[in-house]
Structure formats: C-alpha cells, structure tokens
Amino acid sequence: MALINIATHEIHCKIVYYGIGYCGKTTNLQYVFKSINPKARGEMLSIATETERTLFFDFLPLDLGTVHGFRTRFHLYTVPGQVLYERTRLAVLSGADGIVFVVDSQAEKFEENVQSIAELEVNMRRIGKDLGNFPFIMQWNKRDMPSALPVNVLERYLNRRRVPSFEAIACDGKGVFATLRAISKNVMAHL
Amino acid sequence: MEQLTNLVISDRELAFISAALNKLMNDTNATSVMLIDKSGQVIATQGTGVRRNATSLGALLAGAFSSSRHIAELLGEKDFRTIFQQGVKENIFTTMVEEQWLLVIVFDKLTHIGLVKVLSKKAADEMGRILERVRADTTRTKSSVINVQFRSSVEDTIDLLFRD
Numbered sequence: 001m002a003l004i005n006i007a008t009h010e011i012h013c014k015i016v017y018y019g020i021g022y023c024g025k026t027t028n029l030q031y032v033f034k035s036i037n038p039k040a041r042g043e044m045l046s047i048a049t050e051t052e053r054t055l056f057f058d059f060l061p062l063d064l065g066t067v068h069g070f071r072t073r074f075h076l077y078t079v080p081g082q083v084l085y086e087r088t089r090l091a092v093l094s095g096a097d098g099i100v101f102v103v104d105s106q107a108e109k110f111e112e113n114v115q116s117i118a119e120l121e122v123n124m125r126r127i128g129k130d131l132g133n134f135p136f137i138m139q140w141n142k143r144d145m146p147s148a149l150p151v152n153v154l155e156r157y158l159n160r161r162r163v164p165s166f167e168a169i170a171c172d173g174k175g176v177f178a179t180l181r182a183i184s185k186n187v188m189a190h191l
Numbered sequence: 192m193e194q195l196t197n198l199v200i201s202d203r204e205l206a207f208i209s210a211a212l213n214k215l216m217n218d219t220n221a222t223s224v225m226l227i228d229k230s231g232q233v234i235a236t237q238g239t240g241v242r243r244n245a246t247s248l249g250a251l252l253a254g255a256f257s258s259s260r261h262i263a264e265l266l267g268e269k270d271f272r273t274i275f276q277q278g279v280k281e282n283i284f285t286t287m288v289e290e291q292w293l294l295v296i297v298f299d300k301l302t303h304i305g306l307v308k309v310l311s312k313k314a315a316d317e318m319g320r321i322l323e324r325v326r327a328d329t330t331r332t333k334s335s336v337i338n339v340q341f342r343s344s345v346e347d348t349i350d351l352l353f354r355d
C-alpha cells in the first residue's frame with residue numbers, strides 16, 4: 001500500500017520479488033545495490049541462513065530524490081523461495097504495491113514454478129488483492145543455463161495473464177534494471 | 192478485507208499523529224516511539240534512538256509483527272494484537288492500530304511494561320480515530336499530488352536512475 005505523506009512530502013511504494021527457491025531474487029537486489037548510483041540507495045538488509053538462502057526477506061530502500069516536490073521512495077523486498085517458508089512469503093507480501101515474479105527458466109524447475117505462481121494467486125486473494133488488476137510482471141531468469149526452456153514455452157504456460165515479461169541473467173545483471181524500470185512505472189501508473 | 196491501494200496523510204493529520212506520539216513518549220518515559228504502516232513504511236517517529244535506522248526498523252518490525260501474527264493464527268489464537276520483545280537494556284512493545292498501522296514503543300528498565308500496555312492502548316485508540324480521517328481524506332487529496340506532470344517526471348527519473 002503506497003503511502004503518500006503530504007506533510008513530509010514523501011511517497012513510499014513497496015515492490016516484492018516472488019518466486020521459487022534459488023531462482024535469483026536476492027541476486028536481482030544485490031545487482032541493483034551494487035550498480036545503482038549510491039546516492040539513490042540505502043543499506044541493504046538480508047535476513048538469510050548460513051548458506052545464503054533467504055530466511056525472512058531482503059530489503060533494499062531506493063530513493064528517487066525529489067520529484068515535483070515529493071521525495072519518492074521504492075522499497076524492494078524479496079520473499080524466501082523455499083517451499084518451507086510459505087507463511088513467511090504471505091507476511092512479506094502484506095502491503096505490496098507491485099510484484100515481480102522471477103522464474104527459473106531451467107526445464108527441471110518448470111513444475112515448481114507452476115506451483116509457485118498458483119501459490120501467489122492464492123496468497124493475493126488472502127490479502128484481498130486481485131492479481132488481474134495489480135502491477136505484476138514476469139522475469140525469465142537464468143537464460144544462460146543450458147536447460148533453459150524457450151521463452152515462448154514459458155510465456156504460454158507461466159504467463160497466463162499475459163503481463164509484461166523480461167529475459168534476465170541476474171548474476172550478470174542482464175535484464176535486472178529493465179525489470180525494475182517496468183515494475184516501478186507500473187506501480188506509479190496504479191497510484 | 193480489500194486492502195487500500197494508498198493512504199494520503201495530510202499536514203493536519205501528521206500534526207495530530209506527532210502530538211499523540213510525543214504525549215505517549217513523555218507519559219511512559221519511553222526512549223522512542225514510532226508509527227509504521229503494516230507494509231513496513233514509517234509514518235512518524237519521536238525520540239532520537241530510532242531515527243537513524245528508522246527505515247530498516249520499519250521493515251523489520253512490520254515483518255516480525257506479521258510473522259508473529261501468523262504463528263498465533265497457527266496456534267489457534269484469533270485476536271492477536273500486540274508483541275513484546277524483551278532485551279537486556281531496551282524493550283519493544285508493538286500494538287496494532289486497527290488492521291493498518293503498528294504503534295511501536297521502545298523503553299528501558301525505568302519504565303514498567305504495565306504502564307506501556309495501558310497507555311499504548313489509549314494512544315492506539317486515538318490513532319484509530321486519526322486513521323479514520325486519513326482514509327476519508329485519501330481519495331480527495333490524492334489527485335492534487337499525483338497529477339499528470341508528477342507521473343511523467345517520475346517516469347523520467349526512473350529511466351535516469353534505474354540503469355547500470
């Protein structure tokens with residue numbers, strides 16, 4: 001839920017990266033953190049296990065500076081993707097203004113991706129939001145992997161809602177900012 | 192329940208919020224108090240202890256509250272509205288304002304938890320009344336801020352900043 005604070009002249013929006021374990025959500029935020037103008041970002045917070053898997057969430061506050069008199073901020077979050085953390089994902093989704101669904105393009109992950117999207121649909125209904133009328137985009141990640149499925153197959157089976165989608169190799173930064181630009185604009189258009 | 196897409200807080204309401212937070216901080220002798228949205232965004236803070244880390248604290252406190260609430264739900268508890276985190280030096284008491292905001296009080300051992308519980312309940316009720324007005328004002332005030340020029344400037348800024 002975007003917060004527009006007229007008194008302090010601030011606008012805050014929350015964007016959540018969703019998807020299966022190991023698909024590259026944290027990698028997206030890490031790349032943004034290290035590549036964006038340092039003035040435009042705050043500290044990145046990661047609550048992770050000893051093996052670098054997200055346990056609770058990652059959090060990266062971005063600051064666009066003052067736009068038309070309003071300090072505009074985007075707060076990026078990732079959910080923990082492992083199946084075990086279903087309830088935690090629901091907690092992180094609360095109050096989201098936009099969602100990036102990160103897909104692991106590898107054929108052996110196909111089934112898991114399908115289940116994760118179905119779970120997201122259910123979770124959105126639980127928090128009273130309709131994904132059909134909500135800032136929502138797809139990222140086809142891990143395009144460099146030998147077993148990556150063709151994009152048209154991913155589009156057909158994983159993008160039933162025909163939302164905008166972006167190919168990515170998050171560990172090399174490819175597609176990371178294109179994805180972020182698209183979801184940010186989408187969120188602003190919905191304000 | 193359908194969640195709101197946004198919430199607009201005016202000068203007037205922020206002044207009421209700040210006054211209520213200040214009163215709560217003084218009456219309980221707390222070190223800091225905060226009002227955050229359940230999405231983790233900070234609405235207002237009072238006291239020096241939290242200001243520097245307010246953004247991260249907001250995200251973490253909202254996350255902690257939300258996950259505690261899910262724990263309670265799994266254990267069959269229906270009406271879960273507060274959490275108390277006890278430390279060696281500082282304690283944190285968090286209470287819900289309706290289903291939308293969280294009121295957070297940070298206090299040390301000079302303050303008794305009983306006092307915090309009672310006074311935070313009163314303050315939360317007052318915040319609830321302010322929230323009502325914020326909700327009522329939201330649709331009216333939004334269009335004055337989010338206009339065509341604002342939208343196109345934001346798009347330009349996004350293109351400028353969100354790149355390698």
Ligand SMILES: Nc1nc2c(ncn2[C@@H]2O[C@H](COP(=O)(O)OP(=O)(O)OP(=O)(O)O)[C@@H](O)[C@H]2O)c(=O)[nH]1
Binds near residue numbers: 022052168
């Ligand atoms: N080859 C390849 N590896 C990637 C790509 N994106 C991320 N990775 C790697 O995949 C691994 C997992 O990435 P994370 O970003 O930690 O995955 P996550 O989605 O946050 O996983 P959870 O926290 O468990 O939900 C890391 O070793 C990344 O370097 C990609 O596009 N191609």
Ligand SMILES: [Mg+2]
Binds near residue numbers: 079
């Ligand atoms: Mg992660």
